[in-house]
Amino acid sequence: MKDNAEKSRRKTCQVVGLPGDGIGPEVYTSACRVLSVIEETFGVSIELDEQLIGGAAIDASGDPLPPATIAACRKADAALLGAVGGPKWDGNPADQRPELGLLRIRAEFNLFCNLRPIVTHPALHDFSPLKKDRLEGVDLMIVRELTSGSYFGKKWRNDDEAEDVCRYTRAEIERVTRAAGQIAQQRDHRITLVDKANVLETSRLWRAVATAVIENEFPDVKMEHMYVDAAAMHLLTRPADFDVMLTENLFGDILSDEASMLCGSLGLLPSASLNDERFGLYEPVHGSAPDIAGQGKANPYAMLLSVAMMLRHSLAWHVEARALERCIHVCWNEGILTRDLRSDGYSTVEVTDRVCEKLAASATS
Numbered sequence: 001m002k003d004n005a006e007k008s009r010r011k012t013c014q015v016v017g018l019p020g021d022g023i024g025p026e027v028y029t030s031a032c033r034v035l036s037v038i039e040e041t042f043g044v045s046i047e048l049d050e051q052l053i054g055g056a057a058i059d060a061s062g063d064p065l066p067p068a069t070i071a072a073c074r075k076a077d078a079a080l081l082g083a084v085g086g087p088k089w090d091g092n093p094a095d096q097r098p099e100l101g102l103l104r105i106r107a108e109f110n111l112f113c114n115l116r117p118i119v120t121h122p123a124l125h126d127f128s129p130l131k132k133d134r135l136e137g138v139d140l141m142i143v144r145e146l147t148s149g150s151y152f153g154k155k156w157r158n159d160d161e162a163e164d165v166c167r168y169t170r171a172e173i174e175r176v177t178r179a180a181g182q183i184a185q186q187r188d189h190r191i192t193l194v195d196k197a198n199v200l201e202t203s204r205l206w207r208a209v210a211t212a213v214i215e216n217e218f219p220d221v222k223m224e225h226m227y228v229d230a231a232a233m234h235l236l237t238r239p240a241d242f243d244v245m246l247t248e249n250l251f252g253d254i255l256s257d258e259a260s261m262l263c264g265s266l267g268l269l270p271s272a273s274l275n276d277e278r279f280g281l282y283e284p285v286h287g288s289a290p291d292i293a294g295q296g297k298a299n300p301y302a303m304l305l306s307v308a309m310m311l312r313h314s315l316a317w318h319v320e321a322r323a324l325e326r327c328i329h330v331c332w333n334e335g336i337l338t339r340d341l342r343s344d345g346y347s348t349v350e351v352t353d354r355v356c357e358k359l360a361a362s363a364t365s
């Protein structure tokens with residue numbers, strides 16, 4: 001993956017907007033408002049090209065990832081996605097499911113490196129099911145391999161048997177380990193490789209290949225090994241001890257949802273999926289939340305933190321990313337939270353208003 005420093009700052013960038021389904025368009029609208037304020041406040045410009053994905057795309061064209069969406073992404077620096085899916089499409093055949101749009105965009109753009117930062121904030125400790133003393137100082141980055149393993153391997157099923165093949169190549173492990181190594185160098189220089197090397201051959205290959213990459217190419221990074229069952233336990237008993245957690249597709253999916261509970265709500269967690277050229281798909285970790293869609297209750301912070309990741313990783317707009325994160329943290333300190341966190345909470349629009357006000361004021365402060 002290209003080093004962040006290699007990507008120079010440009011004043012104008014192209015972003016594809018993918019609102020999607022359910023609360024996707026609501027949190028996407030928040031993101032657009034915040035991006036407008038960033039343009040005005042910092043003198044930068046974003047050319048936003050809105051396209052279809054998921055259920056909305058199926059309704060419009062019968063295809064969860066239409067060719068126009070792929071073509072727009074090819075020309076862009078990044079894509080910003082709300083969420084896809086919902087009960088309306090649950091009975092659809094396998095090739096007409098909204099989630100397929102997401103799997104296909106990951107494969108189409110080789111988005112092999114999924115980043116999920118898990119950072120607790122003192123103003124939100126009360127909302128986590130874990131004890132406060134375990135939450136202090138939690139700042140970990142889960143690096144999940146996203147385009148291989150059992151999600152993409154050969155699959156078949158009959159009435160009595162089924163198989164999902166988990167296959168990894170040396171090259172696939174090397175590239176995501178390099179990405180994790182670069183990230184660790186910008187953090188505390190520690191990687192925990194999570195696997196099941198006592199049982200699985202793919203894990204043994206991961207361990208051999210990843211260890212060699214770190215030893216040979218990142219001598220300033222220390223790698224430790226942990227079985228996935230132990231990692232699941234330690235994420236709850238001593239989460240603050242982790243720096244970068246590197247793992248394969250399925251383990252990463254499960255561990256990152258578990259780790260999301262440290263922060264207090266699914267509505268607070270951003271993610272980035274990157275390829276070698278630093279094109280990225282940025283999206284909240286949560287889904288389309290059909291139970292609250294259209295009611296103004298969606299928590300927009302996961303989406304706004306995903307915007308901050310996009311500014312940093314794909315646009316190299318570091319000042320703007322830091323300013324947005326700072327404004328979000330100020331809002332948390334002031335208790336500006338949606339109803340998933342407090343019963344008398346603010347609406348999606350009200351939270352967005354407050355973040356925008358603080359951002360606009362940040363230029364003069």
Ligand SMILES: NC(=O)c1ccc[n+]([C@@H]2O[C@H](COP(=O)([O-])OP(=O)(O)OC[C@H]3O[C@@H](n4cnc5c(N)ncnc54)[C@H](O)[C@@H]3O)[C@@H](O)[C@H]2O)c1
Pocket residue numbers: 023082083084085086087099102266267283284285286287288289290291292297298299300302340
């Ligand atoms: N990346 C994606 O687009 C993505 C990810 C996961 C699930 N999905 C899809 O979303 C649909 C619903 O799935 P689900 O219910 O399992 O997961 P979900 O994340 O949509 O919702 C789980 C629970 O969290 C709440 N929640 C989620 N995001 C929230 C937010 N921003 N603010 C406040 N509350 C929020 C919901 O109201 C719900 O109670 C399904 O069709 C699923 O396939 C999409």
